[in-house]
Amino acid sequence: MDQLAREVCQAFSVTADGFALEPLGNAGGFSGARLWRVDTAVGPWCLRAWPIGGHSSESLRPVHRLMQQAGRTLRFVPRLAAGRDGQTTIIEAGGRCWELASWQPGQADFHAQPSQARLAAAVQALANLHLAWSPYAVPWEACPAVRKRIAKLAAWQAGPRPGPEAFAHLPDPVKTWTARAAEQLHRWTPPALHALAEHWADRKLPLTPCLCDIWHDHVLFSGASVSGIVDYGAAGLDSVATDLARLIGSLVGDAAAARAFAIEAYEQVRPLQPIERELWPVLDWTGVVVGAANWLRWLGTERRHFEDSIRVAGRLGELTSRMESWGKPGETPAAPRRLVEP
Numbered sequence: 001m002d003q004l005a006r007e008v009c010q011a012f013s014v015t016a017d018g019f020a021l022e023p024l025g026n027a028g029g030f031s032g033a034r035l036w037r038v039d040t041a042v043g044p045w046c047l048r049a050w051p052i053g054g055h056s057s058e059s060l061r062p063v064h065r066l067m068q069q070a071g072r073t074l075r076f077v078p079r080l081a082a083g084r085d086g087q088t089t090i091i092e093a094g095g096r097c098w099e100l101a102s103w104q105p106g107q108a109d110f111h112a113q114p115s116q117a118r119l120a121a122a123v124q125a126l127a128n129l130h131l132a133w134s135p136y137a138v139p140w141e142a143c144p145a146v147r148k149r150i151a152k153l154a155a156w157q158a159g160p161r162p163g164p165e166a167f168a169h170l171p172d173p174v175k176t177w178t179a180r181a182a183e184q185l186h187r188w189t190p191p192a193l194h195a196l197a198e199h200w201a202d203r204k205l206p207l208t209p210c211l212c213d214i215w216h217d218h219v220l221f222s223g224a225s226v227s228g229i230v231d232y233g234a235a236g237l238d239s240v241a242t243d244l245a246r247l248i249g250s251l252v253g254d255a256a257a258a259r260a261f262a263i264e265a266y267e268q269v270r271p272l273q274p275i276e277r278e279l280w281p282v283l284d285w286t287g288v289v290v291g292a293a294n295w296l297r298w299l300g301t302e303r304r305h306f307e308d309s310i311r312v313a314g315r316l317g318e319l320t321s322r323m324e325s326w327g328k329p330g331e332t333p334a335a336p337r338r339l340v341e342p
Contacts, residue, residue: 001034001049001094002021002023002036004093004094005021005023005034005036005047005049005098006021007093008047008049008091008093008098009021009036009038009047009100011083011084011091012081012082012083012084012091012100013081013082013083013084013086014040014042014045014081014100015038015040016084017040017041017042018040018041019038019039019040020038020039021036021037021038021047022036022037022038022039023035023036024036024037025307026307031051031054031231031233032051032054033048033049033050033051033054033233034048034049035047035048035049037103038100038103043102043103044102044103045081045100045101045102045103046078046100046101046102046103046104046230047098047099047100048098048099048100048101049094049096049097049098050096050097050098050099050233051096052095052096054096054097054233055097055233056097057090057092057097060090060097060099060233061090062236063232063233063235064080064089064090064099066133066136066209066232066235067080067101067232068080069132069133069135069136070129070132070133072132073128073132074125074128074129074132076104076125076220076226076227076228076229077129077229078101078102078104078228078230079101079102080099080100080101081099081100081101081102104220104227104228104230105220105222105227105228106220106221106222106226106227106228107220107221108216108217108218108219108220108221109221110122110216110219110221110251111216111251113221114251114252115224116258116261117224118221118224119251119252119258119261119262119265120261120262120265121221121224121225121226122219122226122247122251122262123244123247123248123262123263123265123266124265124266124268124269125219125226125229126211126214126229126243126244126247126266127266127267127268127269127270128269128270129211129229130208130209130210130240130243130270131269131270133208133209133210134208136208136209136237137206137207137208137209138206138207138208138237139206140204140205140206140207141204141205141207142201142202142203142204143200143203143205143207143238143239143241143242143279144207144236144237144238144239144242145212145238145239145241145242145283146196146200146201146203146279146283147201149192149196149283149286149287149290150193150196150197150201152290152293152294153189153192153193153196153286153289153290153293154193154197156185156189156293156297157189157190157193161182161296162296162297162299162300162301163300164179164182166299166300166301167179167296167299167300169303170299170309171309173313173317174299174309174312174313174316177313177316177317177320178295178296178299178300178316180320180324181292181295181296181316181319181320181323182296184292184320184323184324185289185292185293185296185323187323188289188323188326189289189293192285192286192289192290195282195286196282196286199282200279200282203275205239205241205273205275205276205279206239206240206273206276207237207238207239208237208238208239208240209235209236209237209238210235210236210237210238210239210240210242210243211229211232211234211235211243211246212234212235212236212238212242212243212246213231213233213234213246214229214243214246214247215246215247215249215250216247216250216251218230218231219247219251239276239279239283240270240272240276241276241277241279241280241283242280242283244262244263244266244276244280244283244284245280245281245282245283245284245287246283246284246287248262248263248280248284249284249285249287249288253318253322254322254325254326259281263277263280285322285326288319288322288323289323291319292316292319292320292323295312295315295316295319299312
């Protein structure tokens with residue numbers, strides 16, 4: 001695939017004076033995309049090949065428009081390279097869509113170096129992104145994230161669900177986590193489905209373009225500043241509560257003080273509607289349940305292969321551990337206090 005990547009690189013104008021290509025595999029991600037670092041005379045870039053059957057040019061164009069809109073004012077948004085025609089930012093080759101974006105400095109290392117300054121920087125970067133996209137906001141409608149979660153939880157509850165034998169081929173500790181996750185899903189799927197279907201399915205709230213998949217590994221830091229937010233592939237109309245749930249939950253889990261601090265910091269840039277403030281914690285804990293169900297489906301039913309089993313175990317373990325630490329179904333989930341010190 002490296003040879004095809006080299007040919008694709010030559011279709012972008014920034015490589016006209018030569019380039020060096022470094023394969024990165026999936027760079028620790030789970031989407032199935034392939035990445036390369038591309039060093040050019042005008043700086044480093046990241047070449048991404050979207051998975052076969054993933055994005056088409058038609059579905060990727062609006063995502064690129066959002067990136068370009070936000071990138072006019074926000075330096076942490078990757079810049080998209082244009083093709084030799086000076087216009088297109090998408091190349092189709094080998095049954096995939098390809099894009100070349102600026103290489104953002106920094107590391108996704110919040111968990112290794114947590115602080116209030118970094119937490120504030122992350123949520124305020126997100127707030128500024130939402131503001132940059134506010135011209136595309138639409139009148140109040142039902143929340144797409146709520147309906148997607150209801151559909152996934154209902155499908156998991158209806159079955160069939162993979163049993164222990166479906167995970168026998170997996171290495172430990174992944175296999176151990178699948179058993180623990182299955183136990184917690186039996187416990188938490190019904191209340192999660194009830195919380196969403198009974199109270200949120202038809203409630204309307206403001207929708208605006210959102211990332212929809214912003215989490216710890218997509219936020220790069222240089223010191224205490226956010227130097228990059230990467231991977232815009234899931235972007236689309238949704239409630240900002242969806243992004244808040246995904247980001248804050250992945251950064252600080254259920255630490256009450258840190259969660260409250262994060263929301264206060266976000267609202268210093270973009271105040272929330274009361275309904276958004278009410279929804280985001282619900283999307284957080286139900287998203288944990290959906291996330292665990294997704295992993296068991298991918299690993300047991302679909303038999304997907306992931307390059308880094310340690311990272312898979314870490315992700316599934318994080319989701320499962322949160323569910324294990326909550327109270328009884330029917331109560332507000334209360335979990336480990338992973339406080340962020342100043």
